[in-house]
Amino acid sequence: MTLLRIDSSILGPNSASSELAELVLTAWRAELPSEPVVQRHLGAEPLPADAWATVVGAGYTPEDQRTEAQKSAVALAQSLAAELRAADHVVIAAPLYNFGVSQHVKIWIDLAIAGGEQGEKLLDGKPVVLLTTRGGAYGAGTPREGWDHATDYLRRILADVWGAELTVVEREFTLVGVNPALDAFTDTAAAMKSTAFEQATTAGKALAAR
Numbered sequence: 001m002t003l004l005r006i007d008s009s010i011l012g013p014n015s016a017s018s019e020l021a022e023l024v025l026t027a028w029r030a031e032l033p034s035e036p037v038v039q040r041h042l043g044a045e046p047l048p049a050d051a052w053a054t055v056v057g058a059g060y061t062p063e064d065q066r067t068e069a070q071k072s073a074v075a076l077a078q079s080l081a082a083e084l085r086a087a088d089h090v091v092i093a094a095p096l097y098n099f100g101v102s103q104h105v106k107i108w109i110d111l112a113i114a115g116g117e118q119g120e121k122l123l124d125g126k127p128v129v130l131l132t133t134r135g136g137a138y139g140a141g142t143p144r145e146g147w148d149h150a151t152d153y154l155r156r157i158l159a160d161v162w163g164a165e166l167t168v169v170e171r172e173f174t175l176v177g178v179n180p181a182l183d184a185f186t187d188t189a190a191a192m193k194s195t196a197f198e199q200a201t202t203a204g205k206a207l208a209a210r
Helices: 016-031 051-059 068-086 103-115 151-161 180-209
Strands: 003-007 037-041 089-093 127-133 165-171
Touching: 003 016, 003 068, 016 089, 016 127, 016 165, 016 180, 037 068, 051 068, 051 103, 068 103, 089 180, 103 151, 127 151, 127 180, 151 165, 165 180
Parallel strands: 003 037, 003 089, 089 127, 127 165
Antiparallel strands: none
16 A cells, blocks of 8 residues: 655745645554655655656657657656556645745646556546645635635646545645734634644545545
């Protein structure tokens, strides 16, 4: 029973999304302590920014005429698709950056799609936990309602395109305590953090039971 964990934060030990992922993983390991975990950190070890364009170009090039760069990019894309296929459980930590997914996540998604078969559901029927974090608040009635262009996109990719059975855990106001302009929301942020922590732990236990 292999778990694939994907992190994408650029904040290292200060990452709120990785903190949630660790809670999921801790709960999962408590139930399945001997099962393997494969980890990929897209923020700490980014995929090549030009790899997807190179793969697309390779698609228009006869295989025996491809450059070494094209061959390498195609192999990378295929390995990412294979990594998703091989996983039984998946945990993805994806913070909101500049109102969308990070470049690291987008490159990973584009390459994995390119590395699979046309229309392949790489996570078909597999349980996946998506952990999203946002520095501010984007809920109904807030000034930035509708500005989160990441979460719905990730739902479409993971559930609709790749076929995952998706659980989403969200945490907002992660910049409270960092940005003084948000100090008035300290209590709200604390409550949101507590709820997200509980949901992440629950999600990890549920994941292990699948």
